[in-house]
Amino acid sequence: MKTKRNITLNWLILAIFTAAFSISCERELDELKPVSYPIMPEVFIDDFSSGLNYAAFGGSVPTAFDVDKEVAYDNSEASMRFDVPDANDPAGAYAGGVFFTSVGRDLSVFDALTFYIKASQPATIDVLGFGNDLGESKFQTSINGVTVNTSWKKVIIPLPDPKKLTAERGMLFYSEGPENGLGYTFWIDEVKFEKLGTIAYPRFTIQNGNNDNQSSFVGVSMQISGLSSIFNMPNGIDQSVNISTAYFDFATSDETIATVDENGKVVIVGGPGTAKITASINGEEALGSLTIQSKGAFISAPTPISLPADVISIFSDAYPNIAVNYYNGYWAPYQTTQSADFEVNGDHILYYTNFNFVGIEFSSPTQDASSMTHLHLDVYVPSNLTSDAQFKLELVDFGTGGTGSYVTSIPAASSQQWVSFDIPLSSFSGLTNRAKLAQLIFSTTSTGFTGFYADNIYLYR
Amino acid sequence: MNKITKISIVVFALSSMFVFSSCERDDEQNLDERNWQLVWSDEFDESKGSLPDSTNWNFELGNGDNGWGNAELQSYTNDTANIRMDGNGHLQIVAIKNGTSYTSARITTKGKFEQKLGRIEASIKLPYGPGIWPAFWMLGSNIDSVSWPACGEIDIMEYRGQQPDIVHGSLHGPGYSGGNPVTKSYGLTQGRFDTDFHLFAVEWDEEKIDFFVDDYLFQRVYSDDVSGDWVYNQPFYLLLNVAVGGNFVGFPTSDTPFPQTMTVDYVRVYNEIR
Structure with missing residues (x-):
């Protein structure tokens, strides 16, 4: 009986292997997908999650961040502690830094970065966000002026377009200076990406929501600006979110007159004629536009004749x-x-x-x-x-x-x-x-x- | 060996069925089949900008006594800025902020349509924001003779704009009213009630009232579950309103976005055919 069983097991293993091989044999080139990155929601629960690193911003106090085993949300094992310096601290002017991973993570299944925060005193934290990877920081996203006090409260930072965050390395960043010249301490805990489903009414703008007009010439380039976003949070309150240009999908009404690239750089390529530049995020049309009136070839100023x-x-x-x-x-x-x-x-x-x-x-x-x-x-x-x-x-x-x-x-x-x-x-x-x-x-x-x-x-x- | 294999296959098949079915039908409920016959409805199909059909609805106007008994802030009007058809088959009730005061609207079917027992439902897309308090509810038609709470109140749907994923179904009656109603909440997982239409309903018979969201039964109250008298044995009339501020919801903040609109696709009332 025992022997027989082993034989069957071997057959089973063989069968599995055969199945695996036959699948890989049948796979065709066009079925190969880009490298996919791990889906891992945890950033810092009671310790650094797998692959997480920390680096302080230049000019900040390099030792501002530490893991705190005394203070933690919900009596968990540890939290992140940030010691904001006093003004004129020789060690640095502010506390700020980046938590990043060396390998990207797939965040496309989530819709928010969430964490709990409290401080040693009421304070307003300058910047909290994610998407800063100390490099290109292509999808940097942040909120400003986060009010904190001595009780834990939950902070939610929306993912402006989760579909684009398939290989994100910037998990969390922060920057905070002294309050009225004085330093203090704040704590962050249970940092994770979540699918809340309760963030609604995304509103985006380019050109500050205006329909701008600009006359120009072939060869001239210009930059789409005035980008902003607002989300309605799970408590029914609108939150402004700073988002990078790369979230926007730009479009031109006539690419023979003006083109626009993924960074919002507009180049006038033809004319005379008109092209309207618009943008959207995740299918949501952004308010505002830039209409280019191309006058055709650029006429240079007269060439100077002085020696x-x-x-x-x-x-x-x-x-x-x-x-x-x-x-x-x-x-x-x-x-x-x-x-x-x-x-x-x-x-x-x-x-x-x-x-x-x-x-x-x-x-x-x-x-x-x-x-x-x-x-x-x-x-x-x-x-x-x-x-x-x-x-x-x-x-x-x-x-x-x-x-x-x-x-x-x-x-x-x-x-x-x-x-x-x-x-x-x-x-x-x-x-x-x-x-x-x-x-x-x-x-x-x-x-x-x-x-x-x-x-x-x-x-x- | 053969026998063992067979058994394990059966077990495997069973367990996979179980897993499959529990994934697919997590929230299936086995409710008694009931036959409903439509007896009254308003589909709000009138032209854009018109007021609700006056054969169905009355306006309740002004600030009420003590903010309609709840310290509500709004003044109700019959202005089309506050209440109107959208021209696409919906009624809109709009809460507006004017400086430090608020206007909105509240309509009732009192004296025009009153219903005892049956199924009462409305398809509604809710407003949002701290201090916004929309409701689809009923009051006992004898309110003028016995007063509240002896007349009874059935809150088919109440909601706090600062919790846009949660609605509440409640009964207020003698001995269980105000801050002490028979009540239960229903929350959406990964969703909000203000981003799409949802169906809010009660099914009411002699012995019980069932509360539904999107045909999911989330609360059943039997006549002997209430701590006071069961007063739901007489006709009730319907109400729709959006309050701003009040004891139930708290107060709007400077962060509450205005205006706020409750959009009602339809209100329908059915009798049970036995």
Whole structure:
């Protein structure tokens, strides 16, 4: 009986092997699927889950995190403890770091990262999230301003599109500074991915939810911005969630006019014509769009004719440029001007959008323009001006020269074409000396003048 | 050997059947077959923006006494901003925030349609958010002579907007009312009541009331289960409303999204044919 049984068992094993082999023999190439990663919900329950590592952010206190065996949620064995430093702690300015795995995990079956949190005092934690893998962090997702107190509470961070999280390595990250200059301690426990089914009404935006229009040229590229998301949480409250560009699926209405890649980079490839860029996440259409009005081939500004020896070039492809600190100082708090500089066929163009004022600084070193006589500037207003636009230029001398200003206008009839200015430096009233020129400032008081391209900005004689 | 194999195959077959059936039919219930005949319904098929059919429904307006007895915050109106047909076969009751005050709507079938025993059901997509309190319920038609709670109250569906995955079915009567009703909750696993329509129903006969969500029986109350009198032996009328704040639900917070809409596909009432 015993022998017989063994024989049968052997036959059985053989049969299993045969079955396995015959299955693998029948498998065809097109049935092979991409490498699949383990489905593992636990991040930190009572200890590091399999393959989990920790790294502190640069500038943070490297020892801020520790495993705590005294304090834990629901009297479990251990929790994660985070010691936020006092202000001016020589060890680091804040507590922050990443819990990541070396091998990706498949999170596509879950819809939220959840954990319990409490602190030694009421506090507002700056950032909590996942998807930071210390590398590309393609699917970084976080919430800001998480209020905590001395009782455990559950934090839920939605997975914006679980289908995309098939190989995620960033399990949890955090960043928190002192509260009113003082450090404190918070604890996190029972960190895991869950399928809740009770997160509803995802709402996404691009371009801050606006339907923006932009006229441009073949070869110009631009970036979709103003991304946001809101989810209704299991307690019926809306939660804003910071999500990365990679969650969005971008689409163009006409790829012969403009293309858009997975990072939201738009490239105008044809025209004249119109293409509307839209986006969705997990089939949910995002609010907002960017409509590109391509004007066709880019017309460059006139090529400068001054000799290089007679020029101090601030911004031009025709001359070597001096050292420039910045082309947009983003001067707080009143500046609204943004930059959307672009390049077409090797021709670099400054593009100031949402224009009220903006400064270019070249103070390291300052420029001695004592021997120069004029300022040259080519300006192109891409929108259709309905009335002449006031345009003010200021030159600032960091020595004894003070600030000189010059006011001119851009005729409405000259919009959507290059306008060249050659302004005598003597016309900048108030500029008494130009031995240490350091800034050029543009501004306007005309509300219709919302932006312009600039090229070939130089001083010459 | 042969014999052993056979037995183990049988055992294996049985156990696999068991596993299979328990997976597939986890929540199957064996309920008595009952025959229902539709006696009254409102399908809310009127044109977009119109008010509910006045042959079926009355409005209850204003703030009520002490917030309709529950410290509710809203004022009920018959404004189409608060109550209207959506033109797609649904009734909408909309709770609106105006600064620090709230408006909403409450309708009843009192004096127009009253029902004793039978099956009463409504298909509803609920609103959400802290402090939002929608209900589909019934009151005893003798409320004006015997007053509440002696008239009896059948809450077919009540819900707290801060717990969008849970509904409650309750009976209030003499000796078991207010904070002490006969009540039970039903929760969805991995789902919410505000993202889709769900069917809320009671089946009511002389000896008991059964509470259903999506035809799943989650509470059965026999006449001798209640601590006071069984007062469910007379006609009741129907109510639909969305309250904002109150003793049952707590109060809305600055995080409660407004407006909030309860969408009702239909209300149907059946008699049992024996």
